Amino acid sequence: MSEVDSFFKSAFSVDNVIFGFDGSDLKVLLIQRGAPPFKGKLALPGDLVYPNENLETAAERVLEQLTGLRGVYLEQVKAFGAVNRHPLGRVITIAYYSLVKTKDYTPMPASFAQVASWHTIHHLEELAFDHNQILHNCLLQLQQRVRMAPIGFELLPPKFTLTELQQLYESILETELDKRNFRKKILSMNLLEDLNEMQAGVAHRPAKLYQFDQERYKQFVERGYSFDL
Amino acid sequence: MSEVDSFFKSAFSVDNVIFGFDGSDLKVLLIQRGAPPFKGKLALPGDLVYPNENLETAAERVLEQLTGLRGVYLEQVKAFGAVNRHPLGRVITIAYYSLVKTKDYTPMPASFAQVASWHTIHHLEELAFDHNQILHNCLLQLQQRVRMAPIGFELLPPKFTLTELQQLYESILETELDKRNFRKKILSMNLLEDLNEMQAGVAHRPAKLYQFDQERYKQFVERGYSFDL
DNA sequence: AGGGTTATTGTTCATTGTACACCAAATAAT
DNA sequence: ATTATTTGGTGTACAATGAACAATAACCCT
Structure with missing residues (x-):
């Protein structure tokens, strides 16, 4: 050869x-x-x-x-x-x-x-x-x-709770996050829409359901951001 | 075939x-x-x-x-x-x-x-x-x-001035940076060693020469940092 | 009715980022 | 020698962000 x-x-x-x-x-x-x-x-x-x-x-x-x-x-x-x-x-x-x-x-x-x-x-x-x-x-x-970029959302169902979102980030980043600070930060991005729906059938206080704002999502994916946690 | x-x-x-x-x-x-x-x-x-x-x-x-x-x-x-x-x-x-x-x-x-x-x-x-x-x-x-990571140093000669370093970052990032804030930030990392030498032969006030601290440099390359400018 | 479990919310303090202007030290020109 | 020109070097006040932290609410189950 x-x-x-x-x-x-x-x-x-x-x-x-x-x-x-x-x-x-x-x-x-x-x-x-x-x-x-x-x-x-x-x-x-x-x-x-x-x-x-x-x-x-x-x-x-x-x-x-x-x-x-x-x-x-x-x-x-x-x-x-x-x-x-x-x-x-x-x-x-x-x-x-x-x-x-x-x-x-x-x-x-x-x-x-x-x-x-x-x-x-x-x-x-x-x-x-x-x-x-x-x-x-x-x-x-x-x-x-x-x-x-907010690509973590790709892994979640269309409707999700803030706790699910936080657990997703924690499992990707292999770290623990402060609940209040996480919520403050993620909500301040105006990336989430409150669906005014609740979890059902859980044996504890039900959580609010959210979906992400498609327009804002696209903007963030394209322009990028710095998401320090 | x-x-x-x-x-x-x-x-x-x-x-x-x-x-x-x-x-x-x-x-x-x-x-x-x-x-x-x-x-x-x-x-x-x-x-x-x-x-x-x-x-x-x-x-x-x-x-x-x-x-x-x-x-x-x-x-x-x-x-x-x-x-x-x-x-x-x-x-x-x-x-x-x-x-x-x-x-x-x-x-x-x-x-x-x-x-x-x-x-x-x-x-x-x-x-x-x-x-x-x-x-x-x-x-x-x-x-x-x-x-x-501080990889920008790979592009500079062993001895350089802070202005050269800033121009390097500006040309890589395609942006203008504030002189005082840049110096404050880069010096606070303890990544640079002041050589106590000066530029010579320039038609203006000569600048101090620096080199980078090899130990700190290695640490930063390995562990990474967030260098927001 | 009470226990168990998870959800939700705000404040204080420390740190960091940002905007900004003047004097110093060298050479060059007159 | 004086002046002009050019770049070097420095600090402060304000705003924004990050970090630590605990008590009450709402649901299901027994």
């Missing part, structure tokens, strides 16, 4: 860190590999990129095949390309993360042969390939991003 | 946005392409990644071949992989940016056939491939990064 030919003995893939929030913890959607290498191990969902497919399209395809979801938040993080990261050849992978509302997620039975399931981010077992490293990098990026 | 084969009719490259600072403006090092496609156009320095070469190693190699510099600040930004971004085939590229002290830069005559030269970032002409887009993304990342 000539030098020039060997430039083309390579492929690229996408891997997608799909984050979800179950109301109290940040989760990631992992598949169990059904074939070697790393058969039986947990891994990030991913696939080779088709020859005529854009990278982002490939990431969207992986997401849709696994969850049936389209049009969700998706962001590239970076490329991982260590020479020996894939045992079968030179494969560099482009890492994406996406944010999904777990309630929208309908398991796709036949799409991937593999079983997909939610796992808590922290204290995670060893994953296939360099996927622990990829996951860690994506989490760092999410933590940074959530301070710059 | 079968579907499977066509997965391997692809290649990946690195492109390096090399930033420099001439004392008043942020610059980027561009080459003039000596061969098609885009012959004669300005482009980012880049190259295909060798089969047994890590991505970062490739970026370092491109930088060294062009400038003779090793061990300078280098950071991956993201991958660019639109299907038709390269007219000769499917080539995705991984973008890096690096920060160099222009005084250290010794032009490499024979290394690349192309001519390399510094260009001001703003009001840049049209570059080859999607390099305008890549450059723009790298600049955005630099702007974010410089607020989180």
Whole structure:
């Protein structure tokens, strides 16, 4: 094989860190590999990129095949390309993360042969390939991003309570926040609309329900902000 | 050509946005392409990644071949992989940016056939491939990064004045800063050491020279900070 | 009716950000 | 030598933001 030919003995893939929030913890959607290498191990969902497919399209395809979801938040993080990261050849992978509302997620039975399931981010077992490293990098990026734009809302159902929102931020940022200060800050942004509805069926004082103001939300995503907590 | 084969009719490259600072403006090092496609156009320095070469190693190699510099600040930004971004085939590229002290830069005559030269970032002409887009993304990342860690120092000579430092931040962030507030903030970090030396040969009151405290610098790079200006 | 659980609300103090103007020290020009 | 020109260096008052902190309200369950 000539030098020039060997430039083309390579492929690229996408891997997608799909984050979800179950109301109290940040989760990631992992598949169990059904074939070697790393058969039986947990891994990030991913696939080779088709020859005529854009990278982002490939990431969207992986997401849709696994969850049936389209049009969700998706962001590239970076490329991982260590020479020996894939045992079968030179494969560099482009890492994406996406944010999904777990309630929208309908398991796709036949799409991937593999079983997909939610796992808590922290204290995670060893994953296939360099996927622990990829996951860690994506989490760092999410933590940074959530301070710059209100993307955390992508993980919540349309109606939510302030406590749910706070728990989301706490689980993303891995920190505890002061309840009163959090509320003061988030409400002062005029990003939330009070729905004048209450939780029902809870065995304690019911909380108000909010949704976010779509216009303000777009502004914040585009212009960014500094959300120090 | 079968579907499977066509997965391997692809290649990946690195492109390096090399930033420099001439004392008043942020610059980027561009080459003039000596061969098609885009012959004669300005482009980012880049190259295909060798089969047994890590991505970062490739970026370092491109930088060294062009400038003779090793061990300078280098950071991956993201991958660019639109299907038709390269007219000769499917080539995705991984973008890096690096920060160099222009005084250290010794032009490499024979290394690349192309001519390399510094260009001001703003009001840049049209570059080859999607390099305008890549450059723009790298600049955005630099702007974010410089607020989180003191990496701006990588662009300055070992001894510098506070005014030079301020002009660096102003040219990176494309904004004007208040002199007194800037000095108050930067000095309060205990990141700078007063060298008890003065500028010489300037036609005005000479400024004090500073260097940065290596220990503090490392701490800030690792732990990060919030540098709101 | 009372216990359990979570929701909601405001003030004080410390810290940080922001706006702003004058004198000092060097060279250059006359 | 005097003056002009240029950039360096410094402090204060006010506003805004961040941080710490605890008592009452509303629902369900028994």
